[in-house]
Amino acid sequence: MFKKLTYPFDMEYILRKKRSIRRELKAAIQQCSLNNEHIVSIKIAILGGSTTSEIKDLLELFLLQEGIEPAFYESEYNKYYEDVMFDNEELRRFAPHIIYVHTTNRNILSYPDVTDSPKTVENKFSMALQLYESLWRKIEQTYQSIIIQNNFELPSHRLLGNLDCYDCRGAVYFISRLNSAFADYAARARNFYINDINYLSSWIGLNKWHDKSFWYAYKYALSYEAILCLSHNIAAIILSIYGKSKKCLVVDLDNTLWGGVIADDGINHIQIGTETAEAEAYTEFQEYLRKLKARGVLLAVCSKNDEHVAREGLNHRDGILRPDDFVVIKANWQPKDTNICEIVKEINITLDSVVFLDDNPIERDFVRSQLPVVEVPDTLMNDVSRYIECIDRACYFEPVTLSEDDIRRTEFYQETQQRCTLQSKFATYNDFLISLEMVVEIHPFKPLYLERIAQLINKTNQFNLTTKRYTLAEVEGISKDENFITLYGRLKDKFGDNGLVSIIVASIKDRGLFIDLWLMSCRVLKRGMEFAMYDELIRRCRMRDIKHITGYYNKTKKNALVSNHYGLMGFELSDKNDNGDTVWSFKVPDDYRNKNCVMEIVYDREG
Secondary structure, three states: OOOOOOOOHHEEEEEEHHHHHHHHHHHHHHHHHHHHOOOEEEEEEEOOOOOHHHHHHHHHHHHHOEEEEEEEEEEOOOOOHHHHHHHHHHHHHOOOEEEEEEOOOHHHHOOOOOEEEEEEEHHHHHHHHHHHHHHHHHHHHHHHEEEEEOOOOOOOOOHHHHHHHOOOOOOOHHHHHHHHHHHHHHHHHHEEEEEOOHHHHHHHHHHHHHHHHHHHOOOOOOHHHHHHHHHHHHHHHHHHHHHOOOOEEEOOOOOOOOOOOOOHHHHHHHHHHOOOHHHHHHHHHHHHHHHHOOOEEEEEEEEOOOHHHHEEEEOOOOOOOHHHOOOOOOOEOHHHHHHHHHHHHHOOOOOEEEEEEEOOOHHHHHHHHOOOOOOOOOOOOOOOOEEEEEEEEOOOOOOOOHHHHHOOHHHHHHHHHHHHHHHOOOOHHHHHHHHHHHHEEEOOOOOOHHHHHHHHHHHHOOOOOOOEEEEEHHHHHHOOOOEEEEEEEEEEEEOOOEEEEEEEEEEEEOOOOEEEEEEHHEEEOOOOOOHHHHHHHHHHHHHHOEEEEEEEOOOOOOOOOHHHHHHHHHOEEEEEEOOOOEEEEEOOOOOOOOOOOOOOEEEOOOO
């Protein structure tokens, strides 16, 4: 895809060229569609407490760049509350997937006065919070859509000076309380996300965030620079919701994880630790990467080095990262694009899930030319003190949830490598699968797992028969609908818990079942999980007297491995179009024999 909209942003260029950029991006989207690449189309309602047209334009660019094609509804100026709380036929017909509420501190209607009593201040706070909570509840009831809500930036001035931050009548104190209340609501609610303009404004600086002339002239509550930053941040949230955040950070070693060239300088002379300013910067960067890994980002090494030398550097006494922190280490003299492709193959992810960091501009340019879908940050990679900014500000790894599966992701992949090592010791593959002592839990969707289910739906591309995407709200609705059969599968074996790895969503019509979605995490491919899921699906069909199953395969660039999935399950091909999409048919027999023979099944109490 098009890659001119990358951090740090060239604001003047983007604003000057945004129409031509949009044309290029639209053309690229159209070409992707013609190539059978999956394009996500979403409807976004922007409800603004101030003018939002520039936000809409820039948000569209950031989303188009990543393969999401948005359509917009935009409220009239400062009609965000009325559009939701009063009947709005246009908004109902639009049926947004996402409602973005763009409010700022200019939309707080009841700031405390310096003469107010604490009780009066408390009443004003309750009124301000209740206005937003009633808005969110109404959106949930009427539209069942995802909500993205700004919190509040601090004011451009302090009437009470430093007292403003702790006196109950201070605007800073009042805004801080509202932001805390918004955060508490987000922690409790589903389908609700905070766009943290409190942080964004502090990063840009309040003087740059506020532009009063812009407000008085056009009723924009923030500056052009702030609008660009804000639009990118909203896009990052949306990309994460739809499973388009990056998964793996591939790093060089020399002058990237430590200062110096270890093969030339020797282990005792590379810059890491706290002895020098440069060494301390590399140490802080390694600590940042360690924390990224702890929250679920996969780390890998791609370095032109002898492997034993690379491992020596990663075991440096003052280093933070160790060899075990990386799912793959490629330290050799092969071209780096080749190594990145091998890394992706070994951990079974896609190239567009990768960010590559290297201090060498020649290596960066080469990888970018050979693997254009890989993110290769450029501008800040000549200064180790800005490496963290390079990753953090670009929002490559933006999460909207933090699950146990996320935290254990590196462990999952390392356990997969242990299984691969074990496989070579068995005469047959079936003997190997039996030796894994696999236990699978298959249940209809449960509230406990809905966020993980939505995450897996929006991230899985390879073993995904239709690549349909569902929001958390849609998953929640389907889980309660008697006209659907839903199944999730969790898999454990003797090496560990693989977590929730497979999903089926199927709709019931006239004693027939139509499989809308069937997917499985790439980390459990070729383990027989699909047979266990299918056996349970047949069991559920027989319980509900369903006689016929229809399955769909929608061809994409990434899911060729499941093109004959239904054929392997015993379905008959009933239709095929010119694009390669197929429809399959299966009559449920009275004497069905289970296909799974290597896993123990754990049923719920209903089963």
